[in-house]
Amino acid sequence: RFMENNVLNEMDRVDPNLRDEMLAELFLEQIMKNFKKSKILEKIDQSLKKKDKKAFLLLTEELKSLS
Template identity: 80%
Template sequence: RFMENNILNEMDRVDPNLRDEILAELFLNKMMDNLKRSKVLEKIDQSLKNKDKEAFLRLTEELKSVS
């Protein structure tokens, strides 16, 4: 939380138009990361249902990169 507060305090010093653009980009990036994470979790669930150990191991590694 400290880092988030520090970033927000620094954002007050940035030009309002640029600040809005930066915040929108951060928001979109976070949403895309959440979507990717959800998709990988769905695939992990499917690999468990299919008892596909190789896919499960590959997907859990992939999950680490999107978490």
């Protein structure tokens, strides 16, 4: 939280149009990251149901790289 507050305080000094653009970009990046995570989690569930150890290991590594 401290880092987030610090970033927001620094953004008060940025041009309002640029600030809005930066916030929109950060928001979209977070939405995309959450979407990718949910898709990977679905695939992990499927790999567990199929008892596909190889797919499970690959997907968990992919999930870790997003964190």
